[in-house]
Amino acid sequence: MDVATRRWIRRLDWTARLRASKAAVTTYPDLVVCEECDAVHTRRELQTGEVARCIRCGSKMGVGHVIAFDGQLALALGALIVFIIGNVSPIVTLDLRGLRSTATLHEAIRSTWDAGEHLVAVLAGATTFAFPLTVIVLRLWVLLPLAWGRRAKVLIPAMRALRWVTRWSMVEVFMLGTLIAIVRSAGLASVILGAGIFSFAALTILLAAVQASGLHDLWHRASELPQ
Amino acid sequence: MSATPVAPPLQRIATAREQGLVGCECCGLVSQLQQPMARRLPRCPRCAYVLHPRKPQSLQRTAAYLLAAVVFYVPANVLPVMATVSFLGTDEHTILGGIHELWLSGSWELAVIVFIASIAVPILKIAALALLSYTAHRQSLWRQRDRAGLYRLIETVGHWSMLDVFVVVILVGMVRFGSFASVAPEAGLLAFGAVVIATMLASASFDPRLTWPDSVRNG
Numbered sequence: 001m002d003v004a005t006r007r008w009i010r011r012l013d014w015t016a017r018l019r020a021s022k023a024a025v026t027t028y029p030d031l032v033v034c035e036e037c038d039a040v041h042t043r044r045e046l047q048t049g050e051v052a053r054c055i056r057c058g059s060k061m062g063v064g065h066v067i068a069f070d071g072q073l074a075l076a077l078g079a080l081i082v083f084i085i086g087n088v089s090p091i092v093t094l095d096l097r098g099l100r101s102t103a104t105l106h107e108a109i110r111s112t113w114d115a116g117e118h119l120v121a122v123l124a125g126a127t128t129f130a131f132p133l134t135v136i137v138l139r140l141w142v143l144l145p146l147a148w149g150r151r152a153k154v155l156i157p158a159m160r161a162l163r164w165v166t167r168w169s170m171v172e173v174f175m176l177g178t179l180i181a182i183v184r185s186a187g188l189a190s191v192i193l194g195a196g197i198f199s200f201a202a203l204t205i206l207l208a209a210v211q212a213s214g215l216h217d218l219w220h221r222a223s224e225l226p227q
Numbered sequence: 228m229s230a231t232p233v234a235p236p237l238q239r240i241a242t243a244r245e246q247g248l249v250g251c252e253c254c255g256l257v258s259q260l261q262q263p264m265a266r267r268l269p270r271c272p273r274c275a276y277v278l279h280p281r282k283p284q285s286l287q288r289t290a291a292y293l294l295a296a297v298v299f300y301v302p303a304n305v306l307p308v309m310a311t312v313s314f315l316g317t318d319e320h321t322i323l324g325g326i327h328e329l330w331l332s333g334s335w336e337l338a339v340i341v342f343i344a345s346i347a348v349p350i351l352k353i354a355a356l357a358l359l360s361y362t363a364h365r366q367s368l369w370r371q372r373d374r375a376g377l378y379r380l381i382e383t384v385g386h387w388s389m390l391d392v393f394v395v396v397i398l399v400g401m402v403r404f405g406s407f408a409s410v411a412p413e414a415g416l417l418a419f420g421a422v423v424i425a426t427m428l429a430s431a432s433f434d435p436r437l438t439w440p441d442s443v444r445n446g
Binding site: 025026027028029031032033034035036037038039040055056057058059091092094096099101103104105107108109110111112115116117119120121123124127128156159160163167168170173174176177178179180181183184185186187188189215216219220223 | 240241242243244246248249250252253254255256257258259261269272273274275276280325328329332334337340341371372375376378379386387389390391392393394395396397398399400401402403404407408411412413414416417420424431435436438439
């Protein structure tokens with residue numbers, strides 16, 4: 001093996017990296033550092049619904065359990081179900097004096113691809129389909145074992161991927177975009193709403209509820225547990 | 228008599244970096260600040276994310292993404308984002324044209340929403356990040372709390388600019404009546420998506436901790 005390949009393999013080896021860093025570093029679980037201004041605070045358990053704000057910059061540093069982890073699990077399962085319904089059912093049907101045209105998310109993305117705008121199709125497919133699906137699956141992956149008091153397998157890559165895809169998942173924007181598209185085509189043809197649009201509306205709410213408490217609590221709880 | 232502040236002056240609050248600590252950007256765990264050894268970056272013991280007291284080359288990367296956003300902003304607004312095809316001919320629509328149509332069709336509320344999401348937010352984001360980067364570079368103490376709030380605002384509203392991309396994609400999938408009426412995406416849409424992505428990357432690259440320089444405490 002050449003040096004470059006070996007370096008790549010080492011980069012992918014999470015456990016080795018972790019063992020190396022664990023040996024040397026002191027950690028302070030009783031401290032919280034503001035992500036936005038680096039001010040140091042001491043950790044305190046928060047009451048339900050209580051919001052901790054940084055004394056210096058005012059950023060939200062934590063929320064007292066809005067929804068407990070088993071509640072989050074239920075919401076994530078619900079999100080998976082409405083996600084599936086939303087993807088297989090028509091979002092909206094247009095009726096132009098007897099001629100009908102039905103749109104699902106997949107057809108919309110495929111039509112964009114076929115019209116030659118491949119990058120836009122990939123962008124839309126990623127932010128409205130692939131990333132939201134990944135968000136739901138990774139949430140379930142982490143939360144399901146947690147319900148049995150276990151630590152999920154490959155917890156660290158899963159949580160880090162979750163952080164990334166959450167940022168780029170845009171179901172709520174897609175939802176509003178669909179409403180605007182409906183208004184814009186209302187002059188052209190009569191509009192029949194499909195199950196898809198209601199599923200996406202429900203998905204927007206469920207995802208917002210699951211994500212309300214942020215990831216730091218989940219890190220804290222999940223990494224304490226035995227495998 | 229002027230009111231005296233009850234809380235200590237904001238600049239006198241100790242930062243993690245000054246105390247030899249670092250909060251993980253990924254999982255939030257606080258650990259001891261380590262000196263980077265040769266070929267091995269310090270990593271968080273909980274999540275293995277690279278620990279750095281400040282994001283490396285934050286301002287340079289933010290500036291680069293902002294420049295890209297400005298460059299894409301021109302074709303995004305000049306080129307048409309979609310074309311409506313019917314037996315009467317082909318009509319091309321720009322972002323502003325679409326807002327105008329919404330306004331004329333009587334749904335002025337939606338026209339305002341689309342205007343804010345598609346025109347106002349990208350410009351304000353670019354301007355705000357330029358301001359934040361400039362003041363951070365100068366280590367300015369000017370209205371730090373407001374600047375922190377401004378950063379939070381652009382992080383929250385950032386991805387809503389993608390709205391028009393989704394409107395066109397859904398219209399393309401929805402209006403498919405062959406030669407009677409159909410909608411096709413146009414080149415401006417890609418440029419518009421590029422603006423949104425570039426501004427999102429710019430705000431992700433900017434390190435809000437730079438708004439609060441350390442040296443102030445000693446001054």
